[in-house]
Amino acid sequence: MTIEFTLNGKKVAIHTNPLRRLLDVLRDDFHLTGVKEGCGEGECGACSVLVDGMLSNSCIVPVGTLQGTDVLTIEGFRGTERYRVLEEAFAEAGSVQCGFCTPGFIMAAEALLRTNPEPGEDEIREAISGNLCRCTGYHMIVEGITRASRRGAALWK
Amino acid sequence: MEVAYKPASLEEALNIVEERNAIPLAGGTDLMVHRRSWSGLPPRFEHPVVFIGHLDALIGIELEDGILSIGAANTLTSILEHREIPPLLRASIRQIAGPAIRNRATIGGNICNASPAADTLPAFYVLGAEAVLVSTAGTRVVPIEKFIEGPGKTCLRRGELLSRIRVPADRHDIWFFRKVGTRAAYSCSKLSLAAVAHTEKGLAAEVRLALGSIAPTVIRSREAEAFMRAKTAGEIDTHLPRILEYYDSLIDPIDDQRSSAAYRRDASLRLVRYFIRNILLPHIEGTM
Numbered sequence: 001m002t003i004e005f006t007l008n009g010k011k012v013a014i015h016t017n018p019l020r021r022l023l024d025v026l027r028d029d030f031h032l033t034g035v036k037e038g039c040g041e042g043e044c045g046a047c048s049v050l051v052d053g054m055l056s057n058s059c060i061v062p063v064g065t066l067q068g069t070d071v072l073t074i075e076g077f078r079g080t081e082r083y084r085v086l087e088e089a090f091a092e093a094g095s096v097q098c099g100f101c102t103p104g105f106i107m108a109a110e111a112l113l114r115t116n117p118e119p120g121e122d123e124i125r126e127a128i129s130g131n132l133c134r135c136t137g138y139h140m141i142v143e144g145i146t147r148a149s150r151r152g153a154a155l156w157k
Numbered sequence: 158m159e160v161a162y163k164p165a166s167l168e169e170a171l172n173i174v175e176e177r178n179a180i181p182l183a184g185g186t187d188l189m190v191h192r193r194s195w196s197g198l199p200p201r202f203e204h205p206v207v208f209i210g211h212l213d214a215l216i217g218i219e220l221e222d223g224i225l226s227i228g229a230a231n232t233l234t235s236i237l238e239h240r241e242i243p244p245l246l247r248a249s250i251r252q253i254a255g256p257a258i259r260n261r262a263t264i265g266g267n268i269c270n271a272s273p274a275a276d277t278l279p280a281f282y283v284l285g286a287e288a289v290l291v292s293t294a295g296t297r298v299v300p301i302e303k304f305i306e307g308p309g310k311t312c313l314r315r316g317e318l319l320s321r322i323r324v325p326a327d328r329h330d331i332w333f334f335r336k337v338g339t340r341a342a343y344s345c346s347k348l349s350l351a352a353v354a355h356t357e358k359g360l361a362a363e364v365r366l367a368l369g370s371i372a373p374t375v376i377r378s379r380e381a382e383a384f385m386r387a388k389t390a391g392e393i394d395t396h397l398p399r400i401l402e403y404y405d406s407l408i409d410p411i412d413d414q415r416s417s418a419a420y421r422r423d424a425s426l427r428l429v430r431y432f433i434r435n436i437l438l439p440h441i442e443g444t445m
Contacts, residue, residue, distance in 0.1 A: 001161065018161045019199045019206060021189070028197065041190040042258055043343055054234070054260040060189035061261065062182065062200075064161050065208055111256070129342030130255025 005066045008032075008076025018064020022056075023047045025063045026073060034074035034103045038132070045131030048104035049073045055111035057130070074103035077110060085152035086110070086144070095144030097135030104131050109145045117156035118149055160199075161206040167214035167320070171293050173207045175316030183210035183230045184261040186254075187270055210263065215320055218242075225326045226289075229265025229319045236264055243324065245332040245351060249280040252334075255342045265319045268304070271311050271374075274415075276336060278305065278375045279351035279367035281322065289321040298323070307373050329353040331440050333432050337424060339415070346370045347416035350428045354437055359445035361385045361393060364437065366429065371421045372409040390441040397433060404429050 001018040004011065007030065014029060026032040026049070035058055038046030042057040049058045050072040077083050086106055089095075096102050105128060112119055112127035119127065124145050125138075133141060149156070162179065164170040173179050180202055182188050192200040209215060215230035218239045225241055233250050236242055237259070253259060253267070253276045267277050268288065281301045288304040290297050293316060301322075304312055313319065331354040338344030349369040355362040364385045367377045381403035385393055393400070410421035 001159075001163065017199050018163070018208075019202065021199070024197050024199075037196060040193060040196060042186055042254075045255070045257060048257060051260075055257040056261055057186075057257045060186055062161070062185055062189060062206075062208075064163060065182075065185065065210055067163065067211075108256070126342075127256060130257045 001064055003063055003067050005068060006070040008071070008073060014063070016063065019062050022049070022058035022061040022063050022066065022071070026058060026071075032073050032075050034078075036100055036103060038100070038104075043130070043132070044101070045104040045108060045128075046101050048107040048131065050077075050107060050111060053111070053114060055108055055130075072107075074106060077107065082110060082113070082152060082155045085155060086148045089148035089151060090141075090144040093144035093147055094140040095136060101131060101133045101135075105133065105141055109148065112145070113149055113152075113156040117153050119145070121146070159205055160202070161208060163208045164212070167212050167291070167318075168293075170207055170209050170212060171291065171316065171318060173205075174318060175293055177205050177207075178315060179205045179207040181209045181269075181318055182206050183208075183215070183263040183266050184232065185210075186258050186262040187266060209318065215265070215318075220326055223326055225324045227264055227322045227324065229268070229321055230263050231265075233259035233262050233264065233267070241326060243280075243284060243326065243329075243332070245284065245329070245334055245353060246277065246280045246324065248332075248334040249276050249336070249349075249351060252276060252336050258343075264322060268301075268322060269311055269313065269319055271305050271307070271309050273308050273373055273375075274346050274349075274370040275375075276346060276349065276369070279349055279369040280334065281324070282367040282375050282377055283351050283353050283365040284324050284327075285365075286325075287323045288319055289323060290317045291320040292317040296320075302375070302377070305374050330355050330444075331436060333436055335428060335432075337428070345415055348410075348421050348425045348428070350425065350432060352432055352436075354440070356437075356441045356444045359389055359441060360387050361390075361437065361441055362387070366404075366432065368404065368408070368425050368429070370410075371425045372407060376404075376407040378403040378407055390438040393433060393441075394438055397430065400433065401426050401430060 036046040038044035042060040336349040352366040410418040
């Protein structure tokens with residue numbers, strides 16, 4: 001099946017088995033290795049990307065369902081001012097230790113801030129409830145997202 | 158032979174389902190996990206797959222004549238965002254998995270998996286939902302408790318798809334949902350309880366209560382509900398042991414990795430008692 005979609009702002013077309021996981025297509029075909037495989041069953045959020053602005057676990061999305069959609073990975077997001085604010089806030093708050101979960105958390109934070117630029121702590125915790133981090137204990141990640149939302153609120157409004 | 162089809166219309170999808178015995182995939186959040194292969198390899202399906210999540214005929218939520226008709230391919234997120242959704246259903250959906258799963262998982266998938274632990278099923282049972290099934294031969298409408306036949310088993314015949322779930326948009330004086338799980342996000346339930354009730358003039362006009370994860374299917378006790386009908390708070394309280402016995406006789410739990418049968422039985426009966434004593438009875442007394 002040929003599948004055409006927008007990937008990080010560019011139109012792409014691939015001819016492949018439509019049941020392949022988006023995760024594998026991103027990493028193996030497009031070499032976007034910021035998308036990580038953790039659990040492989042939609043529970044850890046390491047493979048999070050945005051599909052039409054909606055946070056999605058790329059490990060359980062068959063690529064054949066993506067015709068005409070807009071896919072954004074950490075590589076496409078990193079060129080934005082919003083990413084820069086999140087990166088700085090994460091660094092200051094100590095939100096990153098080993099870093100494996102970080103791209104997923106950044107995408108979850110972006111998905112949250114797009115719809116809710118000034119989230120409360122509970123809303124942040126709900127928004128990252130599908131992302132696992134085995135290093136930080138989450139407190140610093142919540143702090144990082146809070147800092148980013150205060151500093152960059154205007155960017156998401 | 159194709160491994161997957163992407164039909165342009167519901168009619169085309171129904172033909173594929175009938176001719177190829179194809180596996181319908183809407184969100185894929187369960188199918189992709191259960192059929193997963195090695196990392197880097199596509200999942201393995203025993204039949205061709207037919208993508209149905211994009212079909213307009215299966216998307217959308219309409220309110221007509223007091224019935225909310227929810228397209229089976231609506232994502233859980235899209236349902237949460239709709240204003241007319243009954244609060245009980247909303248509460249049960251909100252506790253499913255996390256945002257990324259709810260963005261892709263569909264209501265039709267949650268129903269058709271027919272998991273004894275499906276979070277939305279107890280709510281659909283007490284709300285009196287009906288499943289609309291379509292095939293090339295036509296349409297039939299089945300009450301949810303008839304649609305679900307056992308763990309993983311529905312009354313869907315070859316060639317049929319669940320197209321919509323219809324829910325009466327009644328307002329209830331009381332609604333209650335409680336899911337018992339290991340953590341707030343992502344846990345499969347150990348047990349769950351959904352209830353709605355109407356009260357008037359110091360009486361329980363109607364009480365409907367469903368328990369999930371404690372038997373092969375969701376259970377409702379028609380005897381207990383009939384017994385409570387038109388009773389005062391005092392009468393219900395006096396006969397609480399008898400009401401709990403009705404539920405005890407229907408509870409048939411298993412031991413699994415999430416919980417034990419003994420815990421499920423004990424905790425679900427306590428939850429029923431909590432709902433009746435702490436939610437229902439004070440409410441009835443308040444209407445006197």
